[in-house]
Amino acid sequence: MDLPSKILEQAVEQLATLPGVGKRTALRYALHLLNEDEERVRDFAEAMVHLKTGLYRCRHCRNISDTDVCPICASDKRQRGIVCVVENIQDVMAIENTQQYRGLYHVLGGVISPIDGVGVHDLEIASLLRRVETGDPAPVEEVILALPTTMEGDTTNYYINRQLQPLGVKVTTLARGVAVGDSLEYADEITLGRSITGRIPFEG
């Protein structure tokens, strides 16, 4: 589609870099902004830049935060001896939304993936080990590995577990199994298999 203006074209190109946004949708977004007040568009643009200039990574858990130490790490109402290791900040949000977890987090920022050129040193693994070794901000009793069940996730789990063993900390991982409400019939074999091998005492 030919656009009548280079400036509009640039805006469309930028908007089309957003995930899942094609040229048509980007144009729709751009024309929407075009019809807004200048002040509104400035606020919009500023909020985007602020993402890069205003946000901290929490000193302890590497989650995004408005402060040097995030509210979760700063809270004394959490179980500070438990650290849940996740791939990214979306995972923190997902677990927080369950309201079932009261421990702290450690955000790796990815998983080991030689194909994508992501190695151990690109991830927040050293900072996790240091956290366990030094007991800062709190002595760690248990590390929960909550990485994705992919080859990369498994590799990362394996590596971290091996590094943690000498430090004498308890290492656990998420229970995998048939989802609540799903019928066994339609569960995939690997998940159902994990549900059986990982069976737990019945609480009746």
Added chain:
Amino acid sequence: MDLPSKILEQAVEQLATLPGVGKRTALRYALHLLNEDEERVRDFAEAMVHLKTGLYRCRHCRNISDTDVCPICASDKRQRGIVCVVENIQDVMAIENTQQYRGLYHVLGGVISPIDGVGVHDLEIASLLRRVETGDPAPVEEVILALPTTMEGDTTNYYINRQLQPLGVKVTTLARGVAVGDSLEYADEITLGRSITGRIPFEG
């Protein structure tokens, strides 16, 4: 969903003002930007602001333009005696994409809609009449009304036509009918009716 940061929340709120974007999609966009370089995000933000600060409305046709007079109005390869009246700049783009029209445009910026509080003076109708009266930038022989076939569009057509009558200019409107490739069976009655009453000589 609880977000771990006010700054992220603000970015999500701003992105959720885009048409068809909910909180979840906005969060996806925000996290994408968060993982980009600061310079990339600054470019992104700047392109948005530029939409408001860098763009002109063409002096003649009110289409958006990087210059005071848009390339279409400035071109001597167009049929400068024909002016197509459209609701908005998207319509200009749609007609340009057909590559079937070589005349000029006039962008009203909406249609008369008392319910939405849009009256004659909120639209570029006076500038259209002036264009026909003064023959600036070119003497107008024909005005094509290409407004939407809604009650508001029809009202606007009617109003403009009445204003143009004393000026002795030819006024035409778009042919409406069954779309190319559509079977008659599935066309709605009004469209099919218009196809019949607006029938044209067969070119065989």
